[in-house]
Amino acid sequence: MSEVTPHHDAGHAGPIKTPKQLVVAVLFAFVVPIIAIILLVSYVAADKQPAAGSDAMSAKATVERIRPVGVVEVKDVSDPSALKNGEQVYGAVCVACHGTGTLNAPKLGDAAAWGPRLPQGFETLLTHALKGKGAMPAQGGGDYADLEIGRAVVYMANKAGGKLEEPKASAVQTAAAAPAAATTPAPAAAASAAAPAPTSAAAPQAAAATGGVPALYAQACSACHIAGVAGAPKLGDKAAWAPRLGQGVDGLTASVIKGKGAMPPKGGTTASEAEIKTVVTYMVSQAK
Known part of the structure; x- marks a missing residue:
């Protein structure tokens, strides 16, 4: 007599047993994710809506949001x-x-x-x-x-x-x-006064080279660095300059050019990098 092998397929049957169950499963597989996405989008959009009574969507607020970072102002000095x-x-x-x-x-x-x-x-x-x-x-x-x-x-x-x-x-x-x-020479003396003129343009640089006070420092930087306005280190104050000297002249010059703290870029002047470096060198020399 031959031995009959028992059937074990029944134990491995899936949850879907009928065509109707298959259709329902397919629908849920598509519908549920779509509903979830719609709800998520609605939640995010609602979170960004302006509060009731605010003017966030007013014309003025919209213009302010799209306003350029910088503006060019042209003045007619004749008017x-x-x-x-x-x-x-x-x-x-x-x-x-x-x-x-x-x-x-x-x-x-x-x-x-x-x-x-x-x-x-x-x-x-x-x-x-x-x-x-x-x-x-x-x-x-x-x-x-x-x-x-x-x-x-x-x-x-x-x-x-x-x-x-x-x-x-x-x-x-x-x-x-x-x-x-008031400083213009008389016509008779114009010829004799013309010769020294070229050397006067280099006076601030010469003053810095001989340890004098650079013109740029006297004109602009001294406004804050004499009295320590807005946290600026006073000229000659070794304690205030000590943490800064480690940056070196080049590092301090870069800070001045970019601006730092309450100090605007280039100290609010239009000086060249060379002029700023001359002033930094002068102030550093006074703190050593």
């Missing part, structure tokens, strides 16, 4: 109305020192501090603002038209009791040119 007024220039530059009296700058509205200055007249005050005086760099470290600086001078002076009139373009040009005219 006084296109330039900033005195209060605007004061708020952009002058307030840094004249708002608090930093570095002995006369505070806005302080009649006692402005008292000795007002009798000097508009031309003298404007010349000081344009060329720099004491710890104040030329134009207070800003970059404005002479007429804009003149408007700022009048604004500050009149806030302290002055009675200066709004400057005209011709008056500002005359005052700005006055120092140059």
